[in-house]
Amino acid sequence: MTADVIVIGGGLAGCATAYYLAADGVDVTLLERFDLNTLASGSNAGSLHAQIPHDPFVRLGETWAASYASTVGLLAKSIEIWRGLGDELGADLEVxxxxxxxxxxxxxxxxxxxxxxxxxxxxxxxxxxxxxxxxxxxxxxxxxxxxxxxxxxxxxKANPFAAAPAFARVARQRGVRIERQTAVLGIERTNQGYDVATSKGKFSARRVVNAAGSDAGRIAEMLGIDLADVxxxxxxxxxxxxxxxxxxxxxxxxxxxxxxxxxxxxxxxxxxxxxxxxxxxxxxxxxxxxxxxxxxxxxxxxxxxxxxxxxxxxxxxxxxTEDWKPILGEIRKSPGFFVNFFPWMGFTAGPIAARIVANLVQGKPAPFDIDLTPFLPKT
CATH class of the missing domain: 3.30.9.10 (D-Amino Acid Oxidase, subunit A, domain 2)
Structure with missing residues (x-):
């Protein structure tokens, strides 16, 4: 099966990325090895955070805080998206x-x-x-x-049981193919993009988004990419x-x-x-x-x-990650392979991280004039 973009991961990050891509007219297939929203996205307590987390501020010090501070801007922008997200998706997200x-x-x-x-x-x-x-x-x-x-x-706060499924429902209405119980077994770069071997056969796309949460490191390793911080x-x-x-x-x-x-x-x-x-x-x-x-x-x-x-x-x-900072963007040595990984505050940041990565996949600038330099992959 062939698509413009394959999104790996059926949590909030993956479902939201697929939704934003489909809203822009991109042909998307989403692969999830279990079922949608069954891991961190559906198991967290639904907090919407904006402040710098206090524990690492005390442990890691003000040098860390100065480096991390730009992440606060992403969280604040994501919360602004959350304000209108229920109306956009036609769902009560209990925000x-x-x-x-x-x-x-x-x-x-x-x-x-x-x-x-x-x-x-x-x-x-x-x-x-x-x-x-x-x-x-x-x-x-x-x-x-x-x-x-x-x-x-x-x-x-918002309801973590409602958010990812709402994104998935509207994404499906816009043409996204969602393949549950589909484990990714290997990824190979080709002249046309990427072949993704799964437990349900091969899927191909010009571009791939790795939104696999804590499994993102393992997925990246399939292409020889080291996301050691994950x-x-x-x-x-x-x-x-x-x-x-x-x-x-x-x-x-x-x-x-x-x-x-x-x-x-x-x-x-x-x-x-x-x-x-x-x-x-x-x-x-x-x-x-x-x-x-x-x-x-x-x-x-x-x-x-x-x-x-x-x-x-x-x-x-x-x-x-040790530094608490997200990894958002294209892997330089593997053009067309993108990472959407937001540590610790992933529920809060789900909408903004997905919107950013969806833009980058399409070659568009980041939304809201966000400077992505601190968050781009290092590999």
Whole structure:
């Protein structure tokens, strides 16, 4: 089977890339080895992040922050796309942008937050620094032990179970062929482009987009391309029983790993990047010690959680790189082979990363006058 473009990966990155290409009239085939949205794209907690993540800011320092800061601009632009995405796709994606609140437990935390805010504001992100009185007024559910924080009004959440399937549905309506249960076994460069050998036979295209998430490194290796930075990390998230309105924000804690928010049906989603285990069959499984620590942090920040039951905890592999920066664009030594890889914040960045790569595949400039220099593949 032949197409103009083959997209490898049926998560948010792949489905959105296929959608944008098809919207521009490109003939696309999407290959997914399992089913759509079954890995990281459908297993994350649905946070829409814009702030520089606090943990690597503290661990890696301000030199890293200066290098990473341009990524903030991509995240902010992606959130702007999220605002109208439900209407564009004709689906309720449950997008709620009530703001992200990073709280500080100690003066040390607060000083780090203030330093980080300078880099964020330089990228045009609105950041409001809160003192204890601001916390009490704007987030009365937060423990009195939290002395201040930073509030970003552009952050929030969406439904990870809805987003990729909505992109896929409209992409299919626009002519994209979606091949599920189709494992990529090998890729060969030809005079006409690329032949992709799969468990369902050979597919050919002039161009290929590698949107395979944590599997992107393995896919690239089929062409001798080293994406050494690409890694997969097992992490876990927990969901509580349904409760009345409690937490309107996307909540973080500067001194401990925590993300906390409430979804549309009333469940609280509690995470923060806590490590999961790899089970005997090679799949991620929950780590009881991480669960205990994660719940302890959450309870210390939101005391009302003491009376709320956790119903389930699940684990998934999240895409990551050491420098936290995306890889977006064409591999120089393999013309026509493109990478769409956005580590850690891939759910937030899914729409903008897909729009960028779809443009590049067609030889168009990046949208929104984005400078792609920091994000282009190094190989």
């Amino acid at each position: 709620k942008l009530r703001g992200g609140l990073l709280v500080a437990r100690t003066p040390y935390d607060m000083r780090a937050i203030e330093r980080k805010a300078r880099y964020e504001r330089e990228q045009g992100l609105e950041i409001q620094l809160f003192d204890r009185a601001d916390i009490a007024r704007e987030a009365p559910y937060v423990s009195e032990e939290m002395i201040g924080g930073a509030f970003c009004p552009d952050e929030g 890694q997969g990390f097992p992490i876990q998230v927990s969901a509580t029983e349904k409760v009345g309105p409690l937490i309107p924000h996307l909540l973080y804690c500067a001194s401990d790993k925590l993300t906390l928010k409430q979804n549309q049906v009333g469940s609280l989603l509690i995470g923060g990047g806590w490590e999961a285990n790899i089970g005997p069959h090679g799949t991620p499984v929950a780590n009881p010690e991480s669960l205990s620590k994660n719940m302890g942090v959450a309870l210390s920040v939101v005391p009302a959680l003491r009376d709320i039951k956790v119903l389930r905890t699940w684990a998934a592999i999240v895409n990551g």
